[in-house]
Amino acid sequence: MIFAVSPRRALCARPLALVSALSLCFASGAALAAQALPEVTVTGARFASDPALAPIGATVITADEIRRAGAADVNQAIRKIGGVYGRQSLDGSPDFSLDLRGFGTNSSQNMVVTLDGVRMSESELSNAALSSIPIETVERIDIIRGGASVLYGEGATGGVIHIVTRRPAANGRRGMLRAEAGQFGLRDLRAALAQSWNGFALDASVGSARTDNYRDHNGFELDTFSGGAQWAYQGGRAGLRIERARQESELPGALGARQFGENPRQANTPDDIGALDSDRLTAFAEQRVGAFDLAAELSRRERTARSTYFYNMDGARVASKSTYESVQTQFSPRLRHLAQMGGMLNELVAGVDLVKWTRVTDSDYSNADAAQKSKALYVRDELKFGGERQARVAAGARRERFEKDATDARAFATPYDSEQTLNAWEVQGSVDVMQAVNLYAKAGRSYRVANVDENGYRSSPGVLAPQTSRDLELGLVYGNPALGASARLFRHQLRNEIFFDPSANGGFGANTNLDPTQRKGVEVEAHASIARDWRVSGNWQHVRARFTDGRNAGSEMVLVPKNTVSARLAWVPGNGHSADIGAQWAGKQRFGADFANTCGVRISSATTVDARYAYQTGAWEFAVAGLNLADKRYTSNAYGCNSGIYPSDGRQIKVSARYDF
Structure with a gap:
């Protein structure tokens, strides 16, 4: 995590995303709205829609799978069960950097995360803080790989991850208490309560986590609160939600190869610290008017990040402090028309996304004021038809305009004032x-714009050019819940990919537009019930990430494993006992500075194993779980040639108790 955008620290950390806990908001209101609205599921069309129009080619993680695997948070569930590759967080948080389709250290900027249809991804160099979402409230997680800029705008080239919370029964109460403890001083307490009365519902959730983590000087503390109220009425619903998060981190820094070999737990920056305060207020409404559904969200997020870094100057320890204060306001109205036409089901969605973001910096090296505004209009139409052999076709387009400006007399980068307009499309x-075999194809154009952190320390006089991608995917899906498999071939042809180049700026590094690059490969998923009480699942991703032109043509992109594999075996006999064991393997990858592929070594491949046993009796569940059971020493983040290493976590054993009421 970066709490300051110091160019000297740019290789060492990333800023933390907003800690959002939209845990029960939509879950409570959905059950109430069901009194007036048909039973529906959330889909990729940013609306609750007909289950027949579920996202094409999506991977679905269910609540049962999450609980069996003992995933402690949403981020871990996506990695362990969904097979999405993740890199160890740099700030001690459990929010690993998730990577769909091999985008390396900028993976979080090439992926959009939503919670009940509301975008969580930020306009800064930060990961979505999924660990703050109570995992017990999640109904399912949909992973949609590939370009999705039409509906979700910039940064959706790698794909979209939808998190859907479960729906409580109307006129009811639901609550949960959970405690977990483990090695490295882990203490995690959570509580949630939701109550509904006819057309009204209230909910609240709190969490408090403390851990020393695997490395020295890597303590992490997180306190969250999320509460909301909703009203359901004939044909619609409305509500209000407030979220609050407070976080503190100790930052141990990167290690050299010798340090890593001798003791990967040691700290290289034993005094660096950071903190983050974030608050979000969201109002939302949905209304059915004749054949149309209308919906909108209005949200305001305030975020303050603070850091203190130490360095040596003339034999003395000098502190460098910084504070970032940012405010983001977003308004997203949209409409949907869902109708049967001559035996065909048609869904038409159109909407507008308006975002205003500002940030003020107070640090020893910068007093920057920066702002970004965006206005987008999108439309998408999907048609389902056919008898026994169902078919679907969809097409959509988006146009988005960005206005950016920044001023700072003390900054390294030149102030700027620019406008950029981008278009996306999909078919x-x-x-x-x-029977039981579906063939699909996707093609489109997606895009990403440089955020304020990237433009703040760039290689060019003007702002960085937008990144664009031509996206193509072919897929085959076979089977049913008991036995099934899917395979996808994909290709992303990128122009002006936005990336940190350590060789730029005289070797100090800078954000830049790369020469043309490409991601292409294959993804395979499979699952089977091999006996009454046993279930096995697995997935494999092979991706070739490389330069296709320029001085590095043919070279592999950095920090992208060519192959990743995961497999899980679950035992659920139905007598209160359950067990789950999984293994994840990531192949070799290039070090972060090795754009020319001249470093004589690579980051080694690594296999990690996790397992969980649980026993449920009445409303209680007791469990013991272990991560990295073989205590493998490895890294997924290393930013120099055999240097700049951030060690991954060692073995950890945890025990937990949960009470549902």
Whole structure:
């Protein structure tokens, strides 16, 4: 995590995303709204919609799978069960950097995360803080790989992750208490309560986590609160939600190869610290008017990040302090028309996204004021038809305009004032070629714009050019819940990819637009019930990330494993006992500075194993779980040639108790 955007620290950390706990908001209101609205599921169209229009080619993680695997948070569930590769967080938080389709250290900027349809991804160099979402409230997680800029705007080239919370029964109460403790001083307490009465619902959740973590000087503390109220009425619902998060981190810094070999737990920066305060207020409404559904969210997020870094100057220890205060306001109205037409189901979605973001910096090296505004209009239409052999076709387009400006007399980068307009499009289709076999194809154009952190320390006089991608995917899906498999071939042709180049700026590094790059590969998923009480699942991703032109043409992109594999075996006999064991393997990858592929060594491949056993009796559940059971020494983050290493966590054993009421 970066709490200051110091160019000297740019290789060592990332700023933390807003800690959002939208845990029960939509869950409470959805049950109430069901009194007036048909039973629906959230889909990729940013609306609750017909289950027949579920996202094409999506990976779905269910609540049962999450609980069996003992995932402690949403981020861990996406990695362990969904097979998404993740890199160890740099700030001690459990929010690993998730990577869809091999985008390396900028993976979080090439992926959009939503919670009940509301975008969580930030306009800064930060990961979505999924660990603050109570995992017990999650109904399912949909992973949609590939370009999705039409509906979700910039940064959706790698894909979208939808988190959907579960719906409580109307006129009821639900609550949960959970405590967990483990090695490295882990203490995690959580509580949640939701109550509904006819057309009104209240909910609240709190969490408090403390851990010393695997490394020295890597303590992490997180306190969260989320509360909301909703009203359901004939044909619609409305509500208000407030979220509050407070976080403190100790930052141990990177290690050299010798340090890593001798003791990967040691700290290299034993005094560096950071803190983050974030608050978000969201109002939302949904209304059915004739054949149309209308919906909108209005949110305001305030975020303050503070850091203190130490360095040596003339034999003395000098502190460098910084504070960032940012405010983001977002308004997203949209409409949907869902209708049967001559035996065909048609869904038309159109909407507007308006975002205003500002940030003020107070640090020893910068007093920057920066702002960004964006206005977007999008439309998408999908048609489902056919008898026994169902078919679907969809097409959509988006146009978005960005206005950016920044001023800072003390900054390294030149102030700027610019406007950029970008277009995205997509065409998708699928057909049931035979019973239980579906073939689909996707094509489109997605984009990403440089955020304020990237433009704040860039290689060019003007702002960085927008990144664009031509996206293509072919897929085949076979099977049913008991036995199934899917395979996808994909390709992303990128122009002006936005990335940190350590060789720029005289070797100090800078954010820049790369020469043309490409991501292409194959993804395979499979699952099977191999006996009455046993279930096995697994996935494999092979991705070739490389330069296709310029001085590094043919070279591999850095920090992208060519192959990743995960497999899980679950035992659920139905007598209160359950067990789950999983293994994850990531192949070799280039070090972070090795754009020319001249470093004589690579980051080694690594296999980690986790397991969980649980026993449930009445409303109680007791469990013991272990991570990295073989205590593998490895890294997923190393930013120099065999240097700048951030060690991954060692073995950890945890015990937990949970009470549902």
